Amino acid sequence: MATRKTPSRQEAGATERTIGDWQKDPIEAWEEQRRKPWQVYVDAVLGFRNHWYPAFFSHELAEADVSGPAGEPVEQTKVVTLLGERILFRRIDGNVYGVQDWCLHRGVAFSLKPECYTKETVTCWYHGFTYDMRDGVLNAVITDPGCPLIGKLRLRSYPVEERKGMVFVFVGDGEPTPLELDVPPGFLDEDLAVAPDGWAREVACNWRPAAENGFDPAHAYIHRNSKLVERFKVPTVLGDTDISKTRGMDVVQRKNGPCGIRLLRGTATPVWETTVGDVTVAARYRPGEEGVLEGMVPEVSIWMPGVLKVDPFPTPRMVHFEWYVPVDENTHRYVIAWGQRVESEDERLEFEREIRETWLEIVPNEFNNDDVFAREAMAEFYAGEDGWYRERLFGPDIVITQWRQLASRTGRGIQKRGLQ
Amino acid sequence: MATRKTPSRQEAGATERTIGDWQKDPIEAWEEQRRKPWQVYVDAVLGFRNHWYPAFFSHELAEADVSGPAGEPVEQTKVVTLLGERILFRRIDGNVYGVQDWCLHRGVAFSLKPECYTKETVTCWYHGFTYDMRDGVLNAVITDPGCPLIGKLRLRSYPVEERKGMVFVFVGDGEPTPLELDVPPGFLDEDLAVAPDGWAREVACNWRPAAENGFDPAHAYIHRNSKLVERFKVPTVLGDTDISKTRGMDVVQRKNGPCGIRLLRGTATPVWETTVGDVTVAARYRPGEEGVLEGMVPEVSIWMPGVLKVDPFPTPRMVHFEWYVPVDENTHRYVIAWGQRVESEDERLEFEREIRETWLEIVPNEFNNDDVFAREAMAEFYAGEDGWYRERLFGPDIVITQWRQLASRTGRGIQKRGLQ
């Protein structure tokens, strides 16, 4: 993680050099920037601690298998890094358990060669330190059966909840908060079917520019030529404007429910067309035009600790969810899941089939690929922290600065390296 | 950029350990080194600011093209990094313009997907910020047409001069100095034809060891077996010696012309032969021997901000120019161009043909490849700044220390990271 230093007058001046009449005393301008009310967010490079994050989809981890007599490596484990912490998962009698993926003794990763003599344990392949996957307690040492550390050492173990076909993990300390606070409203509703086949990949960009891209009303511009937009003639604005704290958006902060920000498309001013010099730049498809998809005016909202809801999308009946899960300082896991209100089991099965056979391929590759491009393009500028102070935001970015402030107020702790 | 620290007595001693009878108190020796009069040059890791550098050859950038209605990326742009600053170029009505290659809004590179709705503008593919390439001013924002930043924000734009088929850029602040001060004497002369086909590549070495290699009289030793030397039987000394401030060189420092250093081969003592033990080491070809190329006693000179002139080379009529353009701390762009005095258009065309068909291939690959090898070999030693204090220079290196001092006196500013 890079450190910020107060710049010399010359350096500070340099960042202001291009600003024309707005020129100020550079040191004063710098310090004003530093007083911005989202400093906590800027510091949350590795994410916010004490929140729930999705680790993987349920179907990716089957019931635990066990090693043969020679300690053969098992296959049914899953390793995921969340907020810089590498976690090993096993499914025991149907329940998923997660512990830190390194042995307390000499720090090697269990996952390099996971040995599990019993369903409930993982044994370190190096010296035979054997831990209970359910609570992390050291309960045998193969190379020193009478070891006094048995029952005394404990791996960090992670609270897990499996809901809607996804495995959520609480990365934090003490009693976990309810999962309900860390997913978008409606996600856990009984009548919302969530398809078991979601999509995930790592993207070479910190989680914060990623979250801001997804929630940015003006980033619609990069999607006006997305393949999916063209394939279904989805009306896509160039941008939304005339947004303020009291217009076009709604900040949701409360004790007993998810905290987030909703964009209210109805009240902002959509931009369908503008000019550059004497050239007209226009949206490809507009509502009401012949052949254009009807019913697609999605409400976009973002929720702590970094999950987007787009309702509806990609069809007028579906809801699109996407998470920006911190992996390390320079990487986030981009996780997408889709839901739909269903009234019967048949309807649910039909929806799941549709996701599996159609949307799982189309949405990430013909729409969100453009977002991945944009996030990776921002990575360098923001990686050294410098971008946070050099960026020049414009009107529609009010929703982003409100998000940064909300996150700064409601984040339950800043993740630091070395806490695992 | 590595930082230098005053070493402990033990560490300082270590650097002196091999020096035999010259042994001094190590801390005292270290501090004496630090008082060397070329400290400014040592600090100019990223190059000297407020100078002109060649960016590319004219034929590499055609007249600007424009995007179609969907904002398709254009092809006629050029991106070059000079002194750590990434610059985007377009040619508008014949003139080349350059601006910083990153959007002020969120820092992404225009060049990842350059959109140009008009000939004079570049539009950021992300949010549609649109700038005039000619002065950098923000003149439209596609996603927020009424944006109050329009007309107020400005990209850094770079003074450009196109001369002799090359595009030169002033990397600095305020009014540029005349280009004439930053090219070798004669380069801009009317009767000097410069071939449009030059050669350039990036080399994994800082620009300073590169410049010193080119200008080093003793580096002739690496060329005695160069293919070009063998192919044309070019007489190549082993080295030149007996050089001092008043013999064999001429320091040129003035207000109204290029500053640099000339090697005066006539007054130094050339080494054609010497012995190692009882083995004789000799130049491959000497002037006057049968079959050896006549007329090749080139004058070598180096000029601020890092450009070499070898006159004549590679033939008795041509002049060889080479630039060591800082790209980043560990890379320079090695740029070569050739000139020849011509008296007619026919002569000029014949010269250009000869360069294109013969020398463009031969000179870099059969001669300067040996220089590339030497520069990359020095990179590690000098990269941590340490080499600047551990090197043990010898007699002929007086020309190098004079160059370092001249550069320290006449460089117009030290380039720093983050000034863009």
Added chain:
Amino acid sequence: MATRKTPSRQEAGATERTIGDWQKDPIEAWEEQRRKPWQVYVDAVLGFRNHWYPAFFSHELAEADVSGPAGEPVEQTKVVTLLGERILFRRIDGNVYGVQDWCLHRGVAFSLKPECYTKETVTCWYHGFTYDMRDGVLNAVITDPGCPLIGKLRLRSYPVEERKGMVFVFVGDGEPTPLELDVPPGFLDEDLAVAPDGWAREVACNWRPAAENGFDPAHAYIHRNSKLVERFKVPTVLGDTDISKTRGMDVVQRKNGPCGIRLLRGTATPVWETTVGDVTVAARYRPGEEGVLEGMVPEVSIWMPGVLKVDPFPTPRMVHFEWYVPVDENTHRYVIAWGQRVESEDERLEFEREIRETWLEIVPNEFNNDDVFAREAMAEFYAGEDGWYRERLFGPDIVITQWRQLASRTGRGIQKRGLQ
């Protein structure tokens, strides 16, 4: 090399968080850790200076060849990096000499293009600085024959001893200590034949975790399924336990012989079988069982500056030696040699043949490959120095902490970067 900082209370607490009832005040616990009596060893990231290390096997370097009249590169040189110092070797009239592999003038490596006009010299390919390989003295400068530095500059030269078919180098200052102090007892004995064909490779792990792995009684666990163990039915314990300073081990510290630690297998308690839950984990082969190899209860010992002796291994008559030679902070050279007591020349030849045709292939690839795996698995945890303070050692590790203390007491100096 990473630096350690005293952690904040919160960070220090984090490393203790998993320790259950052992919880202490975290800052106090941290400082106690820092008072551990092997701090010198922790600091010896690049190895211990003023010791002998094996550089290569004798058969790898033939008698010196010389360049032709054009200074063609020679072939008979060897370059090896020891403790961060790159050393160039030549064999002159049968004797091996080593000097620093970079020219004092401008720091380039001779080995990039070694020129040797005479058997005894190396000439820098760049400016013709010519040094005597035997003492490092500059004795000619081809590009400046009268250079006053001749006879005054000297390369660092390295004491070399060639014994038992291996080339040992003293990396240190002043008069070297006797080689006898830095090899395992018996290695230099006249009646011990050492096979000329040894094995070596670089492993991506610091030398200290490597040394500890080789000497760790409990690491036997990783070998219970090694191919070699299975092929020859070698009895391999799960681990040895009930070891203390006065039981199962012997610390050897003296002025006139090698310093090291012996494991005394007879007095420790071997673990042949234990349970995990209701599953029995057992050694694959036990002594006395049908078909199991007899006579394989090797004594394992480790000696300064990092060499292991396993007697006998891999057969009941052979002795296995292995070195963990520091290359840089993150790499060691893993060097293996085998010896056997012989009573005649025929016996010696037969032994050498057996090594060449059988064991040279089998031992590294069917046994020590498991050690390489374990070392590389520890690298990340220990690389940032952090592992040294976060590790949780257990009973059998007393031999490792005794080794660390012995090394801290008997190491002749901590190697630092930049001493070359």
